[in-house]
Amino acid sequence: MKKLIFSLFFLLSTSSFCLSEVNTLKVYTYDSFVSDWGPGPSIEKAFENICDCDLQLIGAGDGAALLAKLLLEGELTEADVVLGLDTNLISRAKETGLFAKHSKTLDLNLPIAWDDDTFIPFDWGYFAFVYNAKNISSVPNNFKELTNQTNLRIVIQDPRSSTPGLGLLMWIKAAYGDESNKIWKGLTPNILTVTKGWSEAYGLFMDGEADLVLSYTTSPAYHIIAENDSSKKAAIFDEGHYMQIEVAAKISNTDQTELADKFLDFMVSEKFQTIIPTTNWMYPVINLDAKLDKAFLSPIPKNKSLYFDPITAQETRKEALDEWLEILSK
Amino acid sequence: MVRNIKQINFSNILGWVSLTLLTLVTFGTLAVVYVKSHNNFTLTPADFKIIKFTTYQALISATMSSVLGIFLARALTRQSFIGKSILIVILGAPFILPVVVAILGLISVFGRNGLLNNTLEIFGFENISIYGLHGIIIANIFFNLPLVSRLLLHGWNSIPAEQLRLAESLGFNKQDIFFLIELPMLRTRLPGIFAVVFLICVSSFSIALTLGGGPKSTTIELAIYQAFRYDFDLSKAANLAMVQFILCFMITIIVIWTQKTQSFQVSFDRVIVKWTRSNNNLIDWIIISLSSIFLIIPLLVILMEGIFSLHLIDASILVSLGRSILVAFGAVIICLFITFSLGSVIVTSNIRSKVRWLMESSAYFIIASSPLVIGTGFFIFLFPIINPIKIVFPMTALINAIMAVPFSLRIILPAMQKINQDYGKLSESIGLRGYEKIFNLTIPRMKREIGFSVGLISALSIGDLGVVTLFSSPQSGTLPLTIYRLMGSYQMDAAKAAAFLLLISCFIIFLLTDRLAHSNVKD
Numbered sequence: 001m002k003k004l005i006f007s008l009f010f011l012l013s014t015s016s017f018c019l020s021e022v023n024t025l026k027v028y029t030y031d032s033f034v035s036d037w038g039p040g041p042s043i044e045k046a047f048e049n050i051c052d053c054d055l056q057l058i059g060a061g062d063g064a065a066l067l068a069k070l071l072l073e074g075e076l077t078e079a080d081v082v083l084g085l086d087t088n089l090i091s092r093a094k095e096t097g098l099f100a101k102h103s104k105t106l107d108l109n110l111p112i113a114w115d116d117d118t119f120i121p122f123d124w125g126y127f128a129f130v131y132n133a134k135n136i137s138s139v140p141n142n143f144k145e146l147t148n149q150t151n152l153r154i155v156i157q158d159p160r161s162s163t164p165g166l167g168l169l170m171w172i173k174a175a176y177g178d179e180s181n182k183i184w185k186g187l188t189p190n191i192l193t194v195t196k197g198w199s200e201a202y203g204l205f206m207d208g209e210a211d212l213v214l215s216y217t218t219s220p221a222y223h224i225i226a227e228n229d230s231s232k233k234a235a236i237f238d239e240g241h242y243m244q245i246e247v248a249a250k251i252s253n254t255d256q257t258e259l260a261d262k263f264l265d266f267m268v269s270e271k272f273q274t275i276i277p278t279t280n281w282m283y284p285v286i287n288l289d290a291k292l293d294k295a296f297l298s299p300i301p302k303n304k305s306l307y308f309d310p311i312t313a314q315e316t317r318k319e320a321l322d323e324w325l326e327i328l329s330k
Numbered sequence: 331m332v333r334n335i336k337q338i339n340f341s342n343i344l345g346w347v348s349l350t351l352l353t354l355v356t357f358g359t360l361a362v363v364y365v366k367s368h369n370n371f372t373l374t375p376a377d378f379k380i381i382k383f384t385t386y387q388a389l390i391s392a393t394m395s396s397v398l399g400i401f402l403a404r405a406l407t408r409q410s411f412i413g414k415s416i417l418i419v420i421l422g423a424p425f426i427l428p429v430v431v432a433i434l435g436l437i438s439v440f441g442r443n444g445l446l447n448n449t450l451e452i453f454g455f456e457n458i459s460i461y462g463l464h465g466i467i468i469a470n471i472f473f474n475l476p477l478v479s480r481l482l483l484h485g486w487n488s489i490p491a492e493q494l495r496l497a498e499s500l501g502f503n504k505q506d507i508f509f510l511i512e513l514p515m516l517r518t519r520l521p522g523i524f525a526v527v528f529l530i531c532v533s534s535f536s537i538a539l540t541l542g543g544g545p546k547s548t549t550i551e552l553a554i555y556q557a558f559r560y561d562f563d564l565s566k567a568a569n570l571a572m573v574q575f576i577l578c579f580m581i582t583i584i585v586i587w588t589q590k591t592q593s594f595q596v597s598f599d600r601v602i603v604k605w606t607r608s609n610n611n612l613i614d615w616i617i618i619s620l621s622s623i624f625l626i627i628p629l630l631v632i633l634m635e636g637i638f639s640l641h642l643i644d645a646s647i648l649v650s651l652g653r654s655i656l657v658a659f660g661a662v663i664i665c666l667f668i669t670f671s672l673g674s675v676i677v678t679s680n681i682r683s684k685v686r687w688l689m690e691s692s693a694y695f696i697i698a699s700s701p702l703v704i705g706t707g708f709f710i711f712l713f714p715i716i717n718p719i720k721i722v723f724p725m726t727a728l729i730n731a732i733m734a735v736p737f738s739l740r741i742i743l744p745a746m747q748k749i750n751q752d753y754g755k756l757s758e759s760i761g762l763r764g765y766e767k768i769f770n771l772t773i774p775r776m777k778r779e780i781g782f783s784v785g786l787i788s789a790l791s792i793g794d795l796g797v798v799t800l801f802s803s804p805q806s807g808t809l810p811l812t813i814y815r816l817m818g819s820y821q822m823d824a825a826k827a828a829a830f831l832l833l834i835s836c837f838i839i840f841l842l843t844d845r846l847a848h849s850n851v852k853d
Contacts, residue, residue, distance in 0.1 A: 160556060207442060
């Protein structure tokens with residue numbers, strides 16, 4: 001009897017029932033990527049059409065928690081590819097030694113030149129607060145106005161578990177430098193709650209729990225295209241907006257090297273990139289020209305684009321995080 | 331004679347094995363944590379705020395649960411009505427209710443679009459928020475008000491009817507009865523109850539995990555989880571685990587010190603009629619109705635909303651239910667093994683009292699240890715040898731089993747003691763000892779207690795959302811974890827359907843084991 005129990009335990013804990021001979025590629029990503037309305041289903045179908053494999057997209061929390069998850073699993077991780085970190089986490093991710101360098105020549109269309117040897121971008125956008133125009137009469141034009149309107153309730157994400165949450169730390173640092181603590185002190189009364197991930201925060205906003213949610217300048221496109229609803233808008237701040245470039249990389253000790261490379265190639269191909277804008281609601285990393293829906297307003301001008309390179313971001317992260325924890329725990 | 335000595339040794343050995351296992355899991359993991367944090371024990375200002383918040387929310391929750399519990403227990407003592415015994419049974423339900431299910435129910439009632447806020451809105455009141463301090467306190471009261479009420483109800487019923495008759499013949503008025511009879515009872519019972527509730531609130535992890543809103547409402551247990559899952563900072567996790575242990579240890583000493591005379595009640599459904607009807611009917615009824623609404627509505631909402639979402643239950647939810655059941659099964663076996671091994675040593679008459687004390691108190695001191703501290707210790711210890719993720723389910727079963735030992739020992743030990751008193755000398759004279767005695771004499775005579783234990787252990791284990799959150803991979807969660815994930819990705823309907831499944835499984839297993847045990851007992 002005991003033997004039976006333990007073998008059942010074993011079966012379930014490994015939970016890799018190999019029923020067929022097909023190779024399996026496991027990609028760890030963030031939750032909203034694999035949701036029914038996210039890019040996951042179409043991408044899985046499109047890749048499986050060309051790879052003769054089983055692509056498993058596995059949601060492992062939000063972007064930043066992905067990295068901690070990999071550290072926790074270490075060399076034993078089941079993942080072959082990790083998709084969904086961003087430039088703010090690249091340095092930290094490389095320190096783990098878990099990621100393999102890529103040897104690809106990339107032809108990308110990004111606002112910055114891309115020269116990272118490990119991570120490959122798959123989409124990008126600007127962080128912004130999204131609001132419902134039906135509910136808000138005076139839209140804040142910058143952080144200071146937002147902090148002055150104490151009646152506005154905002155939902156943000158935890159910078160330790162979520163890439164938009166971390167992005168907001170960087171955004172405020174990039175815009176205000178050492179004055180960032182003043183902005184955070186001013187924002188604290190507005191914060192309804194801090195969620196672990198983007199999905200939860202956006203869900204709360206859609207349920208009407210909050211007036212503004214930390215998301216992207218491209219989020220309103222979703223409501224226009226998918227719901228024919230033009231009431232959701234991104235508040236454009238005159239300090240500028242922080243840019244997020246989302247990236248993916250291969251795990252160095254994967255046993256699916258070829259398949260992983262194939263997936264990364266597919267990721268920057270036109271097929272994958274045309275799926276991204278209307279499912280992940282971010283800008284593609286290659287030039288799609290007319291294939292990009294008009295609801296995607298042209299990106300904000302370059303002089304309003306804020307960005308830290310991975311090394312600066314890593315140096316800023318610790319200090320900004322401590323400051324955030326200190327102020328928000330009051 | 332030689333054979334007898336062997337038998338004693340065998341039963342003793344198992345007792346010591348269990349004791350070692352307990353010590354290793356609780357204090358061994360703590361030692362690992364201590365070594366890890368010793369090199370670099372620093373607490374940041376944010377950590378101090380976490381400690382402050384943890385004690386603050388526990389203090390408020392325990393105070394409010396106690397005050398409300400006094401009123402509810404008093405009202406229930408004074409009034410008798412149809413369905414009172416059912417209500418008292420329901421008061422016992424939150425003890426085995428999976429926290430994550432209750433949370434979903436509470437969100438449905440107290441959330442922004444919940445029943446309460448929609449009602450408040452109609453009348454033009456401000457909304458209340460379920461996230462953060464308020465939500466944590468509401469959830470804590472939801473779980474602890476029933477506990478306080480049941481324990482105090484027992485207190486009220488322990489007041490001998492003679493005292494009341496005497497009071498009546500002496501012409502006591504209500505104030506006299508309160509100050510001379512009820513207050514002394516409360517004075518002896520309430521401190522212990524308060525301390526237990528405080529301890530429960532200090533170490534409530536799942537509530538803070540699901541309702542905590544960022545750094546402002548983070549408990550120590552949640553911070554341990556965050557150190558793991560957000561930063562993978564093992565020394566930070568170890569530092570916080572030390573703090574959590576010291577805090578819980580101190581409270582546990584207070585609990586044990588204040589609780590010397592009390593026993594864990596297996597069941598309570600006596601309807602007592604000795605209290606004269608009071609004139610405060612209205613207040614009593616308001617308290618009874620409000621408490622019933624508060625405790626029952628969230629569960630009804632989950633049942634109703636869950637039923638309508640049942641089509642959202644997919645294979646992954648069912649597989650995670652299977653995992654939960656297996657973990658619970660493992661937990662039951664380990665827990666019963668430990669309980670009987672310790673119990674059979676404790677009840678043996680020819681054992682030194684120090685050994686007995688050691689076995690008993692080490693079992694009860696488990697309530698001071700937190701699953702997350704144990705998990706942290708396990709991880710730090712095992713990580714260089716084998717990745718704990720590979721053995722997450724056996725490990726969860728072991729930790730769940732050990733956390734349930736104090737309860738199962740309290741249920742099983744009194745019965746073992748009684749059997750030993752009744753049949754001890756007889757079995758001694760015919761040479762029935764050790765495990766032979768346990769299987770042939772003890773077990774058949776305490777099916778009721780075993781059934782209750784099995785039900786309790788499996789229900790606690792099946793609904794547990796503790797250590798498994800630290801280690802499990804995205805595709806290998808238990809059912810409570812799957813519900814938590816669904817909530818995190820805002821698939822509330824699927825989460826409610828899964829919660830319905832968990833709730834039903836939990837109660838079916840509890841009732842089934844309890845019933846089976848009863849059906850075999852010939853009264």
